Amino acid sequence: MKRRSLMKAAALVAAMGMGSAAFAQDGEKKIIGVSIPSATHGFMGGLNWHAQDTIKRLGETYPNLEFVLSTAGDAAKQVNDIEDMMATRNIDALVVLPFESEPLTAPVKAVKDAGKFVTVVDRGLSQEGIEDLYVAGDNTAFGRVAGEYFREHLEPGSKVVVLRGIPTTLDNERVEAFQKALEGSEVEILDMQHGNWNRDDAFAVMQDYLAKYPRIDAVWAADDDMALGVLEAISAANRQDEMWVIGGAGMKEIVKRIMDGDKQLPVNVTYPPALISAAIEMTALNFVSNSPMTGRFIISSRLITPENAGQFYYPDSPF
């Protein structure tokens, strides 16, 4: 009796093993391709870190999901990556943060036409209705939230300088929203030059602003990497007490300084690099649950203040 039940248990185990093997062979093993730009600046570094972290975690949670991650330094390389994923890995879904909208539209559409699930992250494609799921930060709100803070906290007649990012539609949306938020106020924007979301470039541009304008009351650096370059230029000119600086995206060093109540950095506006995690996670849920995962998911840009900074502080992330 005892022996029989033992055998039964063994048979059951074997059957289960075979069953799960058959399960996988039936195509239940799903491969999700993730294609993102490589870590060329702080924000993208954070995004890369969050993507790897999420893939590792989801791979452990769902053994039947497999992930293919590729990073590209330019749009052409990204197109190649996606073609390779289709040809050699036979992916079931694609999570893509397009390097540029135009060149990636046709290749991503080809993936969709092959019947795959497509998630587009942050930068929209130039043709509507291709993607199943769209996950993005809110660039307009990013500029507006910063602009409103400037409007509320500066005296009429105050003078502001702006550092712009790499010339892109994303940068234009932010800057336009910022300008719109300041419209009708007495706050004057003295200058807007490109710091290319780069610390060194921002340092040089800010040095030149400081040489050019005897009075600056506040700086919109629009990015935390640029904010750090700007702060360095200001302290080299010994003008720390004259102006404050608002960056953006919530870099951990900056968030820490806000937590500590640094007067030069009163607040920050979020644009979380972890939005890639949301995109990968939601794509995974499409395959492992019955939750409907199509549509648009816009992550809001929020104001980080000394009071709530603790919620936005991730000491382990490289960004």
Add this chain to the structure above:
Amino acid sequence: MKIDLHTLGPLVALIALVILGAALNSSFLAPANITNVLARSAFIGLIAVGMTFVITAGGLDLSVGSMAAFLAGVAIIAMNAALPGLGSNWGTILLGMAVAVLGGIVAGYLNGALITKARIEPFIVTLGTMGIFRSLVTWLADGGTLSLDYGLRTLYRPVYYGGIGWITWPIIAFAMVAVLGEWIMRHSRFGRHVEAIGSNDRVARYSAIDVNRVRLLTYVLLGALVGIAVVLYVPRLGSASGSTGVLWELEAIAAVIIGGTALKGGRGRVWGTVVGVLILSLIDNILNLADLVSPYLNGAIQGVIIVLAVVLQREKRAAEER
């Protein structure tokens, strides 16, 4: 004595830019702005002096920007790692400086050895090492930014911002390296060998010059100068990332060519390179100080000035040959 207009071409362009800058904005000639521009030029300047030797000997090095980023990353990691043992003092910083300079020498030797011993084209070797150094620093930084410990930074900071009056250390280092480089190129045996190899390496070999050794040394010299540039760069922002030193190699090469060194080698002019570096950083500075054009067009203005500077020299040279 006839004034040689064609060698003075870059200098004339530089003086014209200074006059233009002063006319457009009164703060252009303020000591603070001059310090900024000269100190900013120092990184590219140091590298460009070394690049003058490499190009004069008929070589090329595309890896210097990535090398600078990599060395900055390694130096920061070394200083942070030594901090618990050595403490927050100048010893730790000197160690970081030594790591940067020695690392530069090793990296330069690696480039030079692959070119002279393995006989691979300099363009290909340094294109390869450019990618390697860039990836390594991104990997070391985990895609983010490597930052120097705050206490060390505060101590190290005066190396970039301090100096004698408004003449900061980067300016002093740049000036010394430029004078020394000009002397080596003009008056030392090494400098003459470099020019001989660049104009005709076969004849140089028949003249009993150890061509490979001299070539290798030009890359080692360049590597060491990249290391010195890093020593001055790290205290500025106290950090290194994958976006550090992007396109420095092209700026250095452009400065060398604007200065009148021939890209095909054989004729090197270190003081011309210095003028070229100053021209490039002045263009940036003037475009920021004066709202002449849409910032979208800054790159175009730079391009036009670079091409113009070289075209003017070419015409004068052609006239001379007639």
